[in-house]
Structures are given as structure tokens and as C-alpha cells.
Amino acid sequence: MALDKSEVEKIAQLARLHISEADTDEVASRITDILALIDQMQSVNTEMVEPMAHPLDVTQRLRVDTATEKDRRDELQTLAPAAQDGLYLVPKVIE
Amino acid sequence: MIEKTAAELSQALSSGELSSTELTQSYLDRISRHNRKLNAFITVCEESALEQAKAADEKRATGDKSPLLGIPLAHKDIFCTKGVITSCGSHMLENFVAPYDATVVEKFKTAGAVMLGKTNMDEFAMGSSNETSFFGPVKNPWDLKRVPGGSSGGSAAAVAADLCVMATGTDTGGSIRQPAAFCGITGLKPSYGRVSRWGMIAFASSLDQAGTLSKSAEDAALMTNVMAGIDSKDSTSIDRPAEDYTATLNDSLDGLRIGIPKQHFAEGLSAEVEQAVREALKEYEQLGANITEVDLPNNHLSVSAYYVVAPAEASANLSRYDGVRYGHRCENPIDLEDMYKRTRSEGFGDEVKRRILVGTYALSAGYYDAYYRKAQKIRRLIKNDFIKAFEQVDVIVGPTSPHTAFGLGSKTDPVAMYLEDIYTIAVNLAGLPGISIPAGFANGLPIGMHIVGKDFGEGKLLNVAHQFQQQTDWHKRKPNFEPAD
Numbered sequence: 175m176a177l178d179k180s181e182v183e184k185i186a187q188l189a190r191l192h193i194s195e196a197d198t199d200e201v202a203s204r205i206t207d208i209l210a211l212i213d214q215m216q217s218v219n220t221e222m223v224e225p226m227a228h229p230l231d232v233t234q235r236l237r238v239d240t241a242t243e244k245d246r247r248d249e250l251q252t253l254a255p256a257a258q259d260g261l262y263l264v265p266k267v268i269e
Numbered sequence: 270m271i272e273k274t275a276a277e278l279s280q281a282l283s284s285g286e287l288s289s290t291e292l293t294q295s296y297l298d299r300i301s302r303h304n305r306k307l308n309a310f311i312t313v314c315e316e317s318a319l320e321q322a323k324a325a326d327e328k329r330a331t332g333d334k335s336p337l338l339g340i341p342l343a344h345k346d347i348f349c350t351k352g353v354i355t356s357c358g359s360h361m362l363e364n365f366v367a368p369y370d371a372t373v374v375e376k377f378k379t380a381g382a383v384m385l386g387k388t389n390m391d392e393f394a395m396g397s398s399n400e401t402s403f404f405g406p407v408k409n410p411w412d413l414k415r416v417p418g419g420s421s422g423g424s425a426a427a428v429a430a431d432l433c434v435m436a437t438g439t440d441t442g443g444s445i446r447q448p449a450a451f452c453g454i455t456g457l458k459p460s461y462g463r464v465s466r467w468g469m470i471a472f473a474s475s476l477d478q479a480g481t482l483s484k485s486a487e488d489a490a491l492m493t494n495v496m497a498g499i500d501s502k503d504s505t506s507i508d509r510p511a512e513d514y515t516a517t518l519n520d521s522l523d524g525l526r527i528g529i530p531k532q533h534f535a536e537g538l539s540a541e542v543e544q545a546v547r548e549a550l551k552e553y554e555q556l557g558a559n560i561t562e563v564d565l566p567n568n569h570l571s572v573s574a575y576y577v578v579a580p581a582e583a584s585a586n587l588s589r590y591d592g593v594r595y596g597h598r599c600e601n602p603i604d605l606e607d608m609y610k611r612t613r614s615e616g617f618g619d620e621v622k623r624r625i626l627v628g629t630y631a632l633s634a635g636y637y638d639a640y641y642r643k644a645q646k647i648r649r650l651i652k653n654d655f656i657k658a659f660e661q662v663d664v665i666v667g668p669t670s671p672h673t674a675f676g677l678g679s680k681t682d683p684v685a686m687y688l689e690d691i692y693t694i695a696v697n698l699a700g701l702p703g704i705s706i707p708a709g710f711a712n713g714l715p716i717g718m719h720i721v722g723k724d725f726g727e728g729k730l731l732n733v734a735h736q737f738q739q740q741t742d743w744h745k746r747k748p749n750f751e752p753a754d
Contacts, residue, residue, distance in 0.1 A: 182626070189584060189629040190591075190609040191622055201626070207684050208576060208627050212640070215573040215647050225645035226652060228475060228505075229461045229700020230724065235504045249368055255598035262593050265602045 176206045271295050271431045272747060275340050275488040278434060282329060282339050289329070289339025293322035293383050296341045300385065300432050306750065308407050309417075309427040311346050312354050313386040321383040328381060336491050338381035343436040345424050346387040347394055348374050348479075349468040357470045358390040358402040358420075361590050361597045361616030371468025372500045373437060373479050380495045385433050389423030392618045393587065394444055394472045396420050397689040398680065401620040406677055409451060410748040411714050415674040418448030424482045425452040429748060435483040435492055439469060441476045442575055443669075443693030446705035449482055450669035450717020453707045455734065455744060457481045457489045460725050461700035462507035464493075465500030473582040474505070476575075476697045485744055486706065486734035490514035493727060509725060517728045518735040523557030525733065528662030532568040533692050533719075539672040545709030545716040546668050552740055553666075553733075563658040563665060567650045571695035572687055574651070577631050577644035578698070583621075584628030590616060623683060652699040659723050664733055667692055669705040669717035692719055702727045706734045707743035715743070 182202045186193045193201055247260060256263035270278070270287065281287040297315055304310050318341065325339030349355045349367035356362045370378065377384070391401040399407040399422030407422040409415040410430040417426040421438030425448035428436050438445040440458035449456025457480045464479040471477065481492040494515065499508045529550065534543060550560055592598035592612030599615055602608030617625070631640035658665060669692060680686050696703040701721055708718035718737075722730040738744050 177630075181630075185626050185630045185633065188633060189625050190588075190606075190613055191617075191625065192610040192614040193622075201623070204623060204683055205626055205630070207682075208623070208687075209630075211684050211687065212573050212576050212627075212631075215570050215577075215643060216639075218567075218570060218647065218650070220643060220646035220650070223646040223649050225642050226649040227645060229648075229652065229698070230507070232462070232505070232507070237501070246368065250594075253365070253368065253595035255592060255595075264593055265604050265608055267605055 177202045177209065271299060274484045275337065275434045275491055276485070278340060279336050283334055289322040289325040289383060290319065292339065293318050293341050293385070296385055296433055303430060303432060303751070306408060306413065307410060307426050307430055307432070308405055309388055309423040309430065309432055310343065310386045311356055311358070311389050311404050311423070314353055314384055318383050318385050325381050325383060333381070335381050337377070337495060339383060340434050341383045341385050342377065343385050343388045343424060343427050343433040344374060345390055345421050345436065345438050347390060347439050347470045348437060349470070350374050350384070350387065353387065355387065355470070356403070358392040358404060359616065359618070359621070360403045363403065363597070365596055367468070369468060372465035372502060373469065373496055376495050388427055388436055391420035391422070392621050393470070393583070394420040394439055394441055395583070395620050395624055397443065397447060397686055399423065400677065401618055403618060408677070409674050410750045411453065411674065413750060415676055415714070416451065418451035418674065420444040421482060422448045425449055425454060425456065428452070428454050428482050428484060430750065431747070435481065435488055437479060438482045439477055439479050440697065441473050441579060442697050443690040445480045445482060446669050446693050446703055446717070446719060447690060449705040451674040451715065453715030453743070453746060453748070455483050455486055455489050455704065455706050457493065457704045457727070457730070458696070458702060459493060459497065459727050460702045462505055463702070463725065463727065464496045465498070465503040465506045467500055467502040471586040473579040474586065475582060476579060478697070486704070486731050486738055487515065487518060489704070490518060490731045493731070512728055514728050514731050517732045520732045521557065522553065522733065522736050525553070525558040525664070526662040527553055527558050527560045528563035528658050528665045529560060530563050530565045530568065530658070530665060530667055532565050533667030537671050537691070538668060541711035542668045542670070542672060542716050545711070546666070546718050549708040549718050549737065550666065552737060556736055556740070561662060563662060565654045565658060565695065567647065567654050568695050570647050571651055571698055572691060574644040574647035574698060575694045576627065576687060577640045578648065580624040580628030581631045581641050582628070584625045584632065587621070587625055620683070648698045651695050655699050655701060663729060665721040667719050669693065669719040673711050673714035673716060696721055700724065702730055704730045704734050706737060707746070709743060710746070
């Protein structure tokens with residue numbers, strides 16, 4: 175199926191990506207090509223097939239619910255573009 | 270000595286005729302001479318490599334005979350390394366220094382291997398040519414105008430050009446095996462879950478697997494011995510007893526049942542690649558193997574299903590890059606929304622953005638059943654094809670790639686690039702182990718042969734690859750990319 179401009183804008187918004195007006199047509203056409211490739215799988219009847227989430231059908235291993243990690247907040251926050259007093263700083267959200 | 274395998278160098282180190290310090294220095298010299306041409310390394314760790322080499326020499330002196338002790342290797346820049354930048358080939362993580370080592374990195378440290386540096390790769394491992402790297406493409410040492418393959422192209426080129434003994438890689442749809450084929454080396458993707466993914470930057474979590482790029486199957490066995498095993502930090506790693514993959518290398522292939530999938534010898538395969546693989550099969554017959562045709566009727570759907578599963582998982586995994594906790598942040602955002610959008614649009618390259626958009630679309634309201642769930646059902650059909658084929662045969666053999674390395678800049682259409690992985694992708698969807706080994710040349714470019722095993726059949730794959738390498742010397746051929754002095 176062919177994607178139009180408004181659909182590209184909608185997906186870009188969901189993905190929090192900015193696509194410039196000039197690039198929208200090109201992006202729409204590339205993604206339309208990829209969806210055409212993907213749509214080949216629609217020709218196969220899979221009604222009775224069980225979906226496979228894991229190649230070995232293994233289920234998630236569980237562990238005891240206890241904290242095992244040490245507090246490394248200060249160390250990890252040195253990676254942040256902006257942090258102060260143990261908090262991550264972002265642009266003002268509420269006026 | 271720089272052209273030798275890890276197994277050979279290990280002996281030289283053990284007997285004392287060579288020190289890790291000398292060896293490490295030789296590779297560092299070679300990297301400084303040739304990396305500008307090849308662009309295989311993003312980061313070179315000269316100082317720490319020499320420190321690790323010295324420590325390895327001291328350990329050797331006390332009688333430590335660990336096989337990889339003092340062997341210089343490179344890690345793909347997707348593995349987190351404490352204190353050393355891990356960029357994942359992206360502007361987003363250009364200056365990211367991980368606060369911890371990936372389990373794979375830690376295991377090689379414990380084994381005493383020396384880390385020379387971090388290798389170039391397609392951005393977030395999304396690509397089959399290394400051209401999506403923020404740091405520019407890697408050049409194929411066999412022809413500098415051609416791609417090395419991807420996404421582990423830097424690792425493959427570095428091993429092929431003797432800039433290191435061996436390197437780690439990751440394989441989501443062929444990212445170890447295809448560059449190994451294009452660069453004329455050995456590349457093993459183990460079964461899904463055999464090696465811990467902890468600290469390996471996530472692309473598509475149900476497909477990603479760490480593996481090896483090396484000069485021989487024997488070296489791949491030595492590396493897998495170090496890497497494999499359960500990890501409490503990766504809940505998808507599989508709890509299986511440790512194996513010594515070197516122990517079965519010399520098993521006889523008499524009576525081995527090889528399946529060749531008719532779908533892998535069909536339209537689209539170049540004549541010279543087909544011929545090389547068929548010649549290689551004759552070699553196996555000489556070794557006592559029996560060859561039969563097998564059917565993988567759903568193989569043609571693998572690329573379609575993959576381009577739902579991988580982008581969908583990538584769009585979720587890459588949502589973490591928001592400019593808040595680490596990585597790139599745009600300048601002077603006017604509000605939070607603007608910060609997210611500009612940070613991500615500046616930080617990601619075109620191919621990564623394209624896949625995030627495809628994945629977001631496939632997972633958006635109303636489309637989940639038609640895309641992600643449908644692709645998971647196709648995955649089941651593909652796995653069932655393999656299960657059925659493996660009732661008749663022990664391994665499946667075919668070409669790794671439809672042709673030899675293509676020219677830099679020659680494939681601009683994303684869909685054409687995606688079809689590059691037509692023989693390798695199904696193996697990731699089914700979670701099976703696969704290896705590519707050199708099987709010939711066409712016009713001076715290496716040809717890769719692909720061998721696929723049963724779940725956790727790494728030992729058998731390495732045995733089958735090693736026996737071929739005892740009879741042939743394709744894997745010993747070296748590229749001549751050095752200008753005459």
C-alpha cells in the first residue's frame with residue numbers, strides 16, 4: 175500500500191522524528207517500496223499457524239524480586255547532557 | 270607473524286618465542302599505517318592495549334597457558350566498553366562512554382585477550398555495506414573501491430587486512446556472515462541465546478546475536494569457547510552446559526549428511542558463486558559426505574518477515590535515545606517535544622530513521638495483527654522448514670551472498686540492499702547457528718560458503734568448516750592493498 179504525506183507525518187510524530195517538508199515525498203516513496211516488499215508475506219495463509227516470538231519458544235526466566243544493583247546514580251548521571259542535584263534536566267514542561 | 274591465526278600465535282606466545290607486547294605493537298603499527306585507507310577502526314586504544322599486553326606477558330611468565338592470553342583482538346563498536354567510547358556507528362552516541370563492559374568484552378578480558386580498539390560498523394548495525402556508518406564507509410581490503418559488507422564490516426576488514434588477529438561482531442540478519450564472505454574470512458553466528466547480549470547495543474532483540482570474525486574455524490572455536498554461556502544479566506541467554514568447541518574440530522566427516530536447499534541455487538545467484546560452492550561440495554564428497562537436496566519452501570518470505578520484525582523491535586529499542594540520560598542532545602530546545610524530535614532527527618542517519626518509521630508504522634494502532642503478528646507466523650513457517658530439513662541432513666550448505674562484494678555507492682535503493690541478505694536472514698528468524706567460510710574467488714574477490722546447523726550445533730558447524738580448511742587454502746589467501754613502496 176502507498177503511504178501519503180499525512181500518514182508519513184503521523185508516523186514521524188509517533189516516532190518523535192522531524193522530517194522536513196522537502197524530504198517527505200522521498201521518505202513516503204521509500205517506505206512505500208519497503209511496505210511492498212513486506213506485503214509479499216500477506217499472500218500466505220497463516221490462519222492455523224502459532225506466532226513465534228522466540229526461536230526456541232523459551233519463556234522469560236524469572237528471578238527473586240530483590241534489588242541486586244548498587245546505587246550508581248551519580249556515576250550514571252555524568253553521562254547526561256544536563257543533570258543537577260541527582261535530577262535529569264529537560265526543558266520546562268509545565269508553565 | 271601478523272598474518273598468523275590465534276591458534277598459531279598462542280603457541281608462539283606459549284613457547285616464549287614471541288611476547289604479547291611485541292605482537293600488540295606490530296598490530297598497532299599496522300593499524301596506524303593502514304587504517305586511514307581502510308577506515309576499519311573508529312577508536313584505537315594504543316595505551317591500554319600495551320598495558321594489557323604487558324599484563325598478559327607477566328601472566329604467561331607465571332605459567333598461565335590460557336589460549337587467548339595476550340592475543341590482540343578488536344571489538345565491534347556495538348559492545349559497551351568501560352572507559353572507551355562506544356558509538357555504535359552513530360552521531361547519537363559519538364561521545365558515549367559506557368559505565369560498564371558488555372559481558373562479551375568482560376569475558377575476553379578475563380581470558381587475557383588484548384583489546385586493540387573498536388571497529389566501524391553500519392549505524393546501529395542497520396546495513397549490509399557499512400555505508401550507513403556516521404564515521405564513513407569501511408573499504409574492502411581486496412578492492413578499496415568496494416564495500417566490505419555489513420554491518421560488521423570494520424571487524425571483517427580488520428581481520429582480512431591483518432590489523433588484528435580476530436574480532437567480535439553481531440549478526441541480526443547476516444551482519445557477521447555476509448562481511449566475512451565479502452572479505453574472505455571465517456564468520457560464525459551462534460544460535461540465538463548462546464552468547465549473552467548484555468551490554469551489546471540493542472537493534473532487534475529477538476534476532477541479535479554476538480559472534481566471531483576470524484582467520485580460521487579453529488580460531489572461531491577458541492573465541493566461542495570464551496563467549497558462550499548463560500548470563501544472569503541476559504534473561505534470553507540459554508542455560509546449557511559449556512562445550513569445548515575445539516574438541517570436535519577433527520571429527521571425521523565420513524557419512525556426514527549435507528543438504529543443499531534448491532531455493533539457494535535459484536535465480537539471482539551469480540554463476541561464479543554457484544560454481545565455487547558446487548566445487549566446495551565436491552571437496553566434501555571426497556571427505557565422505559553425502560549430498561542431498563532439501564526444500565525450504567518459505568525461504569522467499571524471510572526478507573519480508575524480517576523487515577517487519579527487525580524494524581518493529583528497533584523502533585521500540587531506539588525510543589530510549591531521547592536526549593535525556595545519555596547521547597546526543599540538540600542545542601537550545603524550545604520545549605520537551607522539540608528536544609525529542611530534533612535530538613533524534615540530528616542524531617540518527619537516514620537508514621536508521623527509515624527503519625524506525627517502518628517499525629512504528631507496523632506497530633501502530635490497527636496494524637499489529639497484519640504486520641508483527643503475521644511476521645511471527647511466517648517465522649514459525651520458516652523454522653518448521655528447517656526442522657523438517659534437519660530430519661534428513663546434519664548441516665545445510667549454500668552460498669552466503671548471491672555475489673561477491675559490490676562497489677561503494679552502487680546500491681542506493683534500500684529494498685535492493687535488503688535483498689542482499691536473502692540467504693542469511695532465515696537463519697536469524699529461526700535462531701539457528703550459521704557460519705561463512707571462504708570457498709573461492711571470482712575476479713580477485715572472495716566467495717563465501719554458508720553452512721547452517723541445528724539449534725546449538727555450533728560444534729558440528731565448526732567441525733565441518735575446519736575439515737574444509739584442512740583441505741583448501743582459500744582462507745589463507747591475503748589481499749594486497751598496500752601500495753608498492
